[in-house]
Structure formats: structure tokens, C-alpha cells
Amino acid sequence: MKLWVLRHGEAEPHARSDAERNLTDHGRKEVLSSAAQLIGQPIDAILASPYVRAQQTAELVREALGFEAPIRTVPWLTPDSNPLTALERLDSADNLLLVSHQPLVGNLIGLLQHGHLRSPQAMGTAFLAELEGDWPLAGLMALNSLRQP
Secondary structure, three states: OEEEEEEOOOEOOOOOOHHHOOEOHHHHHHHHHHHHOOOOOOOOEEEEOOOHHHHHHHHHHHHHHOOOOOOEEOHHHOOOOOHHHHHHHOOOOOOEEEEEOOOHHHHHHHHHHHOOOOOOOOOOOOOEEEEEOOOOOOOOOEEEEEEOO
16 A cells, blocks of 8 residues: 655645635645646545645645545544544555645654654655555555655
């Protein structure tokens, strides 16, 4: 299985709530640059945080790839979600793209690579990580690449 983890693009600094922050124009450009890295990849599903900036990021990627399936919005991909809970939800061998936030993405990538939460992966806006392994289990996936826009 391959797992791609994409942090949302740059977002506005303020909104009524953190969940309502929109992507900036620069953030949209960052996302499109990262989406180009996914062209031709065998993605079976796109899962995204319910936060606006992650939804906008996922939609830009979906459009750029011509991906026909709808984006699956899941509540366990928010910034403060527990990476152990997220890992429990990754129970398939499908090739997935996760669109989420820091600190969750860095903690999840570190957990998948190292088997613990002590070595999170640094992830700037619109950074794209590609991991590979037989199953999404703690410590059993390899980080193939980390790309910035």
C-alpha cells in the first residue's frame, strides 16, 4: 500500500474559528504544485479533514488529478486528532491520500515510520509525504519521499 500525506496549503491567519480558515492565493498555488507530484499515482481514495482549508486543498488536488470519486471527509484528521486514533482508522490496503494539518500529519508520519511519537516529521504547508508498506502499522512503513511545493 502507498499512503500520501498532504498538509493543507497556506491559510488565512484569522477567521471566526480555526476550522473556518480559507486557503490564500499563495496556498492554492502551493497545493497545485504538490498535486502535480501525484499525477499518475494509483490513488484509490482521498480522505480529508472537515476544516475548510483541508477541504479546499483536497478539492484542488481532486480537480488537478481528474479524480472522479468524492472526497471522504473524516473527523479524525483535524489538527489535534490523536495519531493513534488516525492509525486505527487506516485499516485497508488501499492507496490513500490524506489531507490534514500539523501537528497531526507530522506525528502520524513519525508513528508510521518509527513506531512511536517521539520523532514527528516536519511538514510545511503543502508538503507531501509518500509512505509505503504492506499495511499502515506503526513502525512498518517507509518514507519514500518528502516533497515541498
